[in-house]
Amino acid sequence: MNRVCWICFFLALYLIMLPGPCTGSQPPEAPVSVSPSDELGAMAIAMKPPEPSGEANSFESPHTDEPLLSANQEDEPAEIADEDTSSTSSELEEPARGIADPLEPVNRAFFHFNDKLYFWVLKPVATGYKAVIPEDGRVGVQNFFSNLTTPARLVNCLLQVRWKGAGNEAVRFLLNTTLGMAGFLDLGRTELKIQKQEADFGQTLGVWGIGPAFYINWPILGPSTLRETVGYVGDFFLDPRTYLPSQPIYYAIRPFELVNETSLTLGEYESLKKAALDPYIAVREAYYQYRQNKIGKSRNRQNNP
Amino acid sequence: MKPTCFTRGVLSLFLVGAITVPLLAADPMEEIKQTTDKILSIVTNPALKTPSKTVEREKLLHQAVYERFDWEEVARRALATHWAKRTAEEKREFVRLFSELLERTYLKKVEDYSGEKVLYEGETKEGDYATVKVKIITKKEKDIPVEYRLKKEENNWFIYDVSIEGVSLVNNYRTQFNSILLQSSYEELVKRLREKNEPK
Numbered sequence: 001m002n003r004v005c006w007i008c009f010f011l012a013l014y015l016i017m018l019p020g021p022c023t024g025s026q027p028p029e030a031p032v033s034v035s036p037s038d039e040l041g042a043m044a045i046a047m048k049p050p051e052p053s054g055e056a057n058s059f060e061s062p063h064t065d066e067p068l069l070s071a072n073q074e075d076e077p078a079e080i081a082d083e084d085t086s087s088t089s090s091e092l093e094e095p096a097r098g099i100a101d102p103l104e105p106v107n108r109a110f111f112h113f114n115d116k117l118y119f120w121v122l123k124p125v126a127t128g129y130k131a132v133i134p135e136d137g138r139v140g141v142q143n144f145f146s147n148l149t150t151p152a153r154l155v156n157c158l159l160q161v162r163w164k165g166a167g168n169e170a171v172r173f174l175l176n177t178t179l180g181m182a183g184f185l186d187l188g189r190t191e192l193k194i195q196k197q198e199a200d201f202g203q204t205l206g207v208w209g210i211g212p213a214f215y216i217n218w219p220i221l222g223p224s225t226l227r228e229t230v231g232y233v234g235d236f237f238l239d240p241r242t243y244l245p246s247q248p249i250y251y252a253i254r255p256f257e258l259v260n261e262t263s264l265t266l267g268e269y270e271s272l273k274k275a276a277l278d279p280y281i282a283v284r285e286a287y288y289q290y291r292q293n294k295i296g297k298s299r300n301r302q303n304n305p
Numbered sequence: 306m307k308p309t310c311f312t313r314g315v316l317s318l319f320l321v322g323a324i325t326v327p328l329l330a331a332d333p334m335e336e337i338k339q340t341t342d343k344i345l346s347i348v349t350n351p352a353l354k355t356p357s358k359t360v361e362r363e364k365l366l367h368q369a370v371y372e373r374f375d376w377e378e379v380a381r382r383a384l385a386t387h388w389a390k391r392t393a394e395e396k397r398e399f400v401r402l403f404s405e406l407l408e409r410t411y412l413k414k415v416e417d418y419s420g421e422k423v424l425y426e427g428e429t430k431e432g433d434y435a436t437v438k439v440k441i442i443t444k445k446e447k448d449i450p451v452e453y454r455l456k457k458e459e460n461n462w463f464i465y466d467v468s469i470e471g472v473s474l475v476n477n478y479r480t481q482f483n484s485i486l487l488q489s490s491y492e493e494l495v496k497r498l499r500e501k502n503e504p505k
Binding site: 098135139142195196264267271274275276277278281282285286289290292293294296297 | 471
């Protein structure tokens, strides 16, 4: 019975999304959720974040006072490399190249804002949502949205010369959209063992040799860089939701997606914060490394398809 | 009858130990696997889940995790250039504080274990260093690639860094430590570590 409700709910959702001959309306910038996965991936995502409670504030304050960090940040890798000769440590280690962060004071402010947003709004809502809806349902919703954004991944695979990746996306899309009930079931992954390709326009730009420029922590959207922000805009035009007939639907869907996403990653941001001495830097560096890793992986796939 | 059973058990244990230990020592992936299996067996053991067993369970987990890491190496790499400037005493304290923090974080993660499968994808060895690649299969959208970096010491492999989705733990802490050290002092860093470790 429960299941029937579910299917109706999904079908209704699907129908809502279907009728989209574009009206060319300009919805807000796509809240690209960075959505890596659990575990530390939490670090990379942890987009909703920044500092709640006094506990964290006490960590934050010394930094916000001193804008000099941004400059230091860039020196840092070099410095480490110079002095590290005393030990063998860097042999197998990739250098800890930080990302430039000239906007740090502003970024920290938004980090703080996102943190509050997470703890005061997103988390309570997602917790309630989680209590009502079983995990399978929420994973289904996640799959559905993920299936919707196939065009962006497929096109970016092509732009990155990952023919096999593009093929995989096409197969996944066809299978999941039909037998997978409009994408709620990820049969491509569970049955055919074809993984979702990680491809977005920011990554494409990186593969083309464009650097991230500098770090930006957007309100609501979370960690990003200049390159990735340009990437959002590119992907935004490949997102079917952009061409929804009415803005209200778009505005309803985005938060819903965000809540659903959050319900699947509850606790990750918290544990990241618990483990970090400076959560802002932890998130920033995790995000940067996560992105660089994705770009590197894509390059590898090009070379040996 | 009992004593014979007992002695036989002990004997066979010794024998098995004697045979397997030297064989396994050379293989980093095997060691990671052993540790993972050990931890998972503790976490999933229903007998240890009762409140009265919490302390014992924590102790077992602590042991399993602690012995597989080279904590000094982790701390040294995380402090990077700043490591050499510390005295032996400071180093020891730092290793203790940092390992405590990491262990607690790690065990928290382990507590959330809900039947994810671990796939061992392979290892690469380069002298005394090795990398073991593992994939964690979750229910959610994506699998999580994890990479353990190990260092060989006296024929045993110890983890000195874990990287998840390409995000290295040591690198991440290194940036944080560096930023704190540049802006304030080593004392401040230690103070913050201590605060983090305080039970709330």
